[in-house]
Amino acid sequence: MGVNEPGERSQLTSENASDSRTYRTIDKPADTPESDLLSPTESEFLNAGAGERNHDDSNKQPKQSSIWGVVWILLLGEFVSHADGTITFASAGRISSEFNALPDANWLATAYSLGVCAAMPMYGKLSDIYGRKNILLLAYSFFGIGSVLCGIGVQMWHVVLGRAVMGLGGAGMATLAAIIITDIVPRRDIATWRAYVNIASTLGRAAGGPIGGALTDLVGWRWLFTGQAIFIAMAALLTILKLNISREPHLDNQEEPASSKSKLARIDFIGTFFLSASVVSGITLLDIGGKKFSWTSPYTISLGVASLVLLIAFVLTEAFWAREPIFSLRILRQPNVIASYLVMTFQVLAQVGMMYTIPLYFQVTGRASTSSAGAHLVPAVVGNAVAGIVAGVFIKRTGRYRGLTIVAGLIAAVTYILEYFRWNGNTNWWESLYIIPGGIGTSIAQAASFVSMTSRLEQSDIAMATSGIFLLSQVGVSASITANNAALESEFKNQLQRKITGEGAEHIIERILSDVSYINQLTGNLREIVVSSYVQGLKYTYVFSLISSTLASISGLMIRNHQL
Known part of the structure; x- marks a missing residue:
């Protein structure tokens, strides 16, 4: 996996390759021995x-x-x-x-x-x-x-x-x-x-x-x-x-320190406002849409329109008017950047969906306490931590990252498939470990996509690109919670309305939908109906994570190994 494209030779995979980045050294007087320098x-x-900086030989490594x-x-x-x-x-x-x-x-x-x-x-x-x-x-x-x-x-x-x-x-x-x-x-x-x-x-x-x-x-x-x-x-x-x-590394060409006024003039306040306002409007829409206000209410529609208009205003500002854009759109034209953004975002959508629903599953099906339900996340957390180190070592030794972005989503998909077919309300301790591949896949995708994103960027662009990928990840968290919650509640409610009928059914369904502790107090046939309905609703969230994870792998196909 991760084989270089024909005609390309990845500096990462070269035995004697050295990073092209330069590191700062302290100017030394002519009579200072090299060995005395840090x-x-x-x-x-x-x-x-303090001290001024020269560009050191690129073969030097920290x-x-x-x-x-x-x-x-x-x-x-x-x-x-x-x-x-x-x-x-x-x-x-x-x-x-x-x-x-x-x-x-x-x-x-x-x-x-x-x-x-x-x-x-x-x-x-x-x-x-x-x-x-x-x-x-x-x-x-x-x-x-x-x-x-x-x-x-x-x-x-x-x-x-x-x-x-x-x-x-x-x-x-x-x-x-x-x-x-x-x-x-x-x-x-x-x-x-x-x-x-x-x-x-x-x-x-x-x-x-x-x-x-x-x-x-x-x-x-x-x-x-x-x-x-x-x-x-x-x-x-x-x-x-x-x-x-x-x-700072990005001030290499600046001979004189800039004044506070000149630094302030470099900040793209207009572009910052448009982007921040667009994102905040979108996040607010995701948070209240379908809950406090229906998706078709004037309030939610207004938020959606405002978010879109502000985003267009941001793009136009950055493209035509900003002297130093808060996020330069040319970064998106650099190799691997958009593909890396997609890999990270789709994998966040999948992972957050899993992490959001696991405690709910064990609280409803096994009457688990809040702390006990949260403890079921530990296997995914451990898999995430270990896989991150392994992926880092692999990239360091082989220089390959493209293959990792492809297989990461496929590894994570194992979790969502197992959840769909095996988590039917009576999950034992061993079956709770099915979430480990989900943690492993997410960690690998995050490590590989970050390296992929930076692989062809100039050092001066990495800060902006990093802000972009973190912003998309945060938006992905909110979008995933909203999508999974909507899918779960919609199917859960539909199942209950079909299975619970008669006098007082509406009141019972309302309490079931609003209070997990009430569900845990139920017994007999009513509890079996509620648990089976909830499990059926959760299956939609597993499908959502599976689709997102698959899209992450497909996005990885667009990534190419490149010289740094």
Whole structure:
């Protein structure tokens, strides 16, 4: 798999290939011995002090210890930001109930997603203008301030606002970690180092639920956010003290430091507004469509039209008027970029559908508690972490990534096929392990598509391209939850209406559709009807994930192995 196309010779697969990227070194006086100089990465990131930079020989590679010195600083922020999601899921009911606003519990997650999507497009370009370290600290500041707002909120809208501010920071924490890694490691090694970051993210997601539930019961939900603020402050302090980037790789041709005014003039405010507003409108549409408002209501239609019009305005702005676009459309014309975006997006659609429905399945069919149902996700999480490392090692040793983007979706498809045919309401422990291929396939697709995306890009374009792929992933999360929830509820309701008839049937169906705990109280024939109906509804979600995963593999066929 991943064989080069005829006429192409991948530098990745060459024994003596060296990464074409250049690393910063410190200018040395004529009488300074070469051996007295630090390695490129050490001089750039680990308190080597200020100094101008020369382009070093491209055969020089940063030391593993130097890269670890950078990556471990990023891991704490990655852990906290990904733990936040499952922490919020675990405590949302308690938080909203305290303010007598249980129907608005979903806004704790929605507000965060809106903040992420609004800010995600900006971070790549802003880090090009103001520097990776400065913008990473800005992201930490947003996340920390938002956490404090949540912790001290005295009304529900205070907490929701805090969640939106946290989302502004979370977008940058995820994006900047990926961008910094692409800055400091050879492209052949990107997947390996991204896998380590993915482990921190995975551990955060796995630990967030139990930690959130336990702390909510022991000391109250406010300490969940106060604790996150403390950890983010620690991450920011580590960044200030240890992550020393005196000049940025993209400023090589800039002889004089730009003034604050000239930097501000480089920001594409109009394009940023159009893109952020378009995405926020679309995410809001996905969140409320079919729930608070019908899909044909004037409100949802207006949101859809607004999202489309704003997106067209963004494209026109970037194509014709922006001096320095927030996202240059020419990136989409580069080899492998669109295909990589498609692979990542389709695989996110498939994976999120699986992760969203698994706890629901075991809660309904096995009366599992929230923590027990969440524990059934662990096999997929473990498969995700291990496969990421294996994929990274494979790419590093062979230089091939195209084949991985193709087989990843096929591997994940095994999970969705097994779920469809074997998960019929009485799943045992061994059959619960069927989700492992889904985690493996997603991790492989993420690693390979990220390398594929960067394989032919100029270094100056990678930050913007990374913001784009992360934005699409976030949109994919919201789209997947909406699509799977709509498919599940529609078929579940249809099944119940056919099987439950007579006096009081409508009231019973309404309670079944709105409360899982009510389903768990049912017994006898009624419970069998409800469980079988729910299982039938879930089968539509498995089909959705299977189609998405297959489309990811088909998209991988458009990718080609190229010289870096």
